[in-house]
Amino acid sequence: MAALMRASREARSKLRPLSSISRRIATYHDPDPLASGKDRSFCSQSRHNCREGVVDLSQYPPERIRNFSIIAHVDHGKSTLADRLLELTGTIKRGHGQPQYLDKLQVERERGITVKAQTATMFHRHTVGGTNSSDKQDSPSFLLNLIDTPGHVDFSYEVSRSLAACQGALLVVDAAQGVQAQTVANFHLAFESNLTIIPVINKIDQPTADPERVKSQLKSLFDLDPEDALLTSAKTGKGLDQVLPAVIERIPSPDGKRDSPLRMLLLDSYYDEYKGVICHVAVVDGALRKGDKIGSAATSQTYEVLDVGIMHPELTSTGVLFTGQVGYVVSGMRSTKEARVGDTLYHAKFTVDPLPGFKPAKHMVFSGLYPADGSDFDALNHAIERLTCNDASVSVMKETSTALGMGFRCGFLGLLHMDVFHQRLEQEYGARVISTIPTVPYIFEYADGSKIQVQNPAALASNPGKRVAACWEPSVIATIIIPSEYVGPIITLCSERRGEQLEYSFIDSQRALMKYRLPLREIIVDFYNELKSITSGYATFDYEDSEYQKSDLVKLDVLLNGQPVDAMATIVHSLKAQRVGRELVDKLKKLIDRQMFDITIQAAIGSKVVARETLSAMRKNVLAKCYGGDVTRKKKLLEKQKEGKKRMKRIGSVDIPQEAFHELFKIS
Incomplete structure (x- = not known):
């Protein structure tokens, strides 16, 4: 017993007070070579406090908040730059976790692209008007909301939603590749939203980097002052110490009213199995606290706020959000239809004017x-x-x-x-x-003057007695940036796709910018792949929707043994109908498995067959049991088999493998 008591006293003497452990955690220094020692101390402390849910957001008035986004063309270094900024502020540890931290979906990791815009809240000390303070611990702390956006043209809607929550944007341009097509599109999105744009020339460590050429492109295309451009390398960390001071000093603070009734803009939402619908919101006016009753302007339903906080970088409960801050809200929504992106949320006891929201997405x-x-x-x-x-x-x-x-x-x-x-x-x-x-949405006008919009080609079958008088198809304005030596082949490609040239100019001595009006149908499948193949991967492509154009369109049906397969019907231009029909039946002949009866594969426009192939039946050797004898015996067996094949063809069904639908994408 004495030995047991002695061991217990020794164990207690080795324990340190809880306050000592807390002090050690609060002053933990993140081994980040990109940040100074005192920055690391502050950032580590703020990260610890946020994760414990004790951060005081009330000390961040709108004047000390900056909401900004990172926009760029594909693979110009957006996600890597976001990683470095998160490390620089101590939000994540350097070397811990996965690269491209904010790309969380499996599809993003496999494809190496950003699909969903992601938000992270950072804290950074900075003295406005002078960064040479001898003690940054005495500098005021700023709350920075960073939004990493997609770069591919198909996800420009994500970018436009992200910019609605920002007052500024970092326009990232590759120092070697220069301005690309999506760079132009993203600049115009930010410019139309009246955002402050900070140009960032990234990847200056590359051997082929030419920052001066990129500066001249920024000046000629966007009229941006070359002196305002920041030279950085997100990979090595060079020049990153200029980024956050530029964000704080150049980007304005959100102009909301703290004393006004609550108004929040619903930016995004996703479903969690345990918490229900989690909404990402930007607080425009007022403040939101846990336990508040909020209403939806779109659905007129009311909810109780069960949890509220910031993304630092994961969900971090704070219990409150103030004016100008971006965070998340859990309100007990269980139906996915209740969280409408662009909706205005407000305190249920007040009546407020809804926020503008977003333009509805235009499906292509x-x-x-x-x-x-x-x-x-x-x-x-x-x-x-x-x-x-x-x-x-x-x-x-x-x-x-x-x-x-x-x-x-x-x-x-x-x-x-x-x-x-x-x-x-x-x-x-x-x-x-x-x-x-x-398919793309078409408009068909009948002889009696009625019009219908057709999204599914099979819908045309519901009007067999009406004669089509006119057709319209959607068009797009395509922006193509290519090396000047590929101009000739690209003009040929666009002409084959029924394109109309609108603009042709040179960005500099090496690259040309071309604008074409193209039918949307001609670009949705393989145009981008053809463009990359012709230009050895150096072309960039972006498009925006334009008006409908009158065109000569026909419905092309695929028939198997005379029966139309509505899932394979498509609408094509009349001049290309025969070629597309021939390719369809040739591909189907290779993809469909042989049956015990003949399969006739046809492509037809109305009652006119434009292409046909026959897949022969598998046949059993019914003459195997005949060893000589009268020839009439053999003929009788063959005739009996032939009649059986005819009956099977009448009642048999053709199984179409799933791969057939995917392969037909490349043709139609």
């Missing part, structure tokens, strides 16, 4: 989604509902196909957007789907 590509197994329709419906809460730019409408059963007609912003949506359905929800040929 439509495709049918059907469960691979007909019994999985309910599971697919559930998966699509959950996913569309996280991706509000997808439109969904139920439809029925005679070939594939019950399914959905979905609208997407582009072909990559559609592909990513399919991949997320399979990876995140385990859904197995069959996709139909992608």
Whole structure:
């Protein structure tokens, strides 16, 4: 017993007071070579306090808040720059976690692209008007909300939503590649939103970097002062100490009213299995606290705030959000239809004017989604509902196909957007789907003057007695930036795709900018791949929607043994109908498995067949048992087999493999 008591006293003597441990955690120095020692001390302390839920957001009035976004072309270093800024402020530890920290989806990691805009809150000490303070511990602390945005043209809607919560943007340009097509598009988005734009020339450590050439491009294209450009390398950390001071000094603070009734803009939402719908919001006026009753301007429903906080960088509960701050709200929403992106949330006891919100997403590509197994329709419906809460730019409408059963007609912003949506359905929800040929929305006018908008080619079959008088198809204004030696082949490519040249100019001595009006249908499938192939990968491409143009369009049906397959119908230009029909039947002949009867594959425009192939039947050798004898015996067996094949063809069904639909994308 004495030995036990002695061991207990020794163990207690080795324990330190809790306050000592807390002091050690509060003064922990992050081994980050990009930040000074006192910066690391402050950032580590703020990170610890935030994670414990004790951060005091009331000490950050709107004057000490900066909301900014990072915009750039694909692969110009947005996500890497975001990583460095998170490390510089101590929000994450250097070397801990995965690279491109804010790219959290599996599809983003596999493809190396940003699909969803992600927000992170950072704290940084800085003295406005003078950065040479001898003791930054005495400098005021600023709250910085960083939003990392996608760079691909299909996700420009994500960018526009992100910019609505910002007062400024970092326009990142690769020092070697220079200004690209999506750089131009993102600049115009930010400029139209009246944001302060800070040009950042990234990757200056590359051997082929030419910052002076990029500065001249920024001046000629955007009229930005070359002296305002920041020279950085997110990979090595060079020049990053200039970025956050520039954000604080150049970007204005949010101009909300702290004493006004609460108004919040719903920026994004996603579904959590345990908490329900988690909403990302920007507080425009007033303050939000845990336990408040809030209302929705779009649905007129009221909710109780169960949790509120910031992303630092994960969900960090603070209990309150003030004017100008960006964070998350958990309000007990269970239906994905309740969280409408662009909605205005407010205190239920007040009446407020709704915020402008966002322009509705304009869907460019439509495709049918059907469960691979007909019994999985309910599971697919559930998966699509959950996913569309996280991706509000997808439109969904139920439809029925005679070939594939019950399914959905979905609208997407582009072909990559559609592909990513399919991949997320399979990876995140385990859904197995069959996709139909992608189409664009057409307008058909009949002889009696009536007009219909056609998103699904099969819908034209509902008007067999009407004669089509005119057709219109959507067009886009395409911006193409290419090395000057590829101008000739690109002009040929655009002419083959029925393009009309609008602009042709040179950015500098090495690169040209071209603008074309192109039919949307001609670019949604393989135009980008052809463009990259012709220019050895150096071309960049961006487009914006334009008006409808009158065109000569026909519906091309695919028939198997005389029966039309509505899921394979497509609308094409009359001059290309025969070529497309020939490619369709040739591809289907290779993809469809042989049956016990002949399969006739046809492509037809109305009653006119423009292409045909026959897939011969598998045949049993019925003469194997005949060893000589009268020839009439053999003829009788062959005639009997022939009659059986005819009966099978009348009642037999042709199974179309899922791969056939994916392969037909490349043709139509």
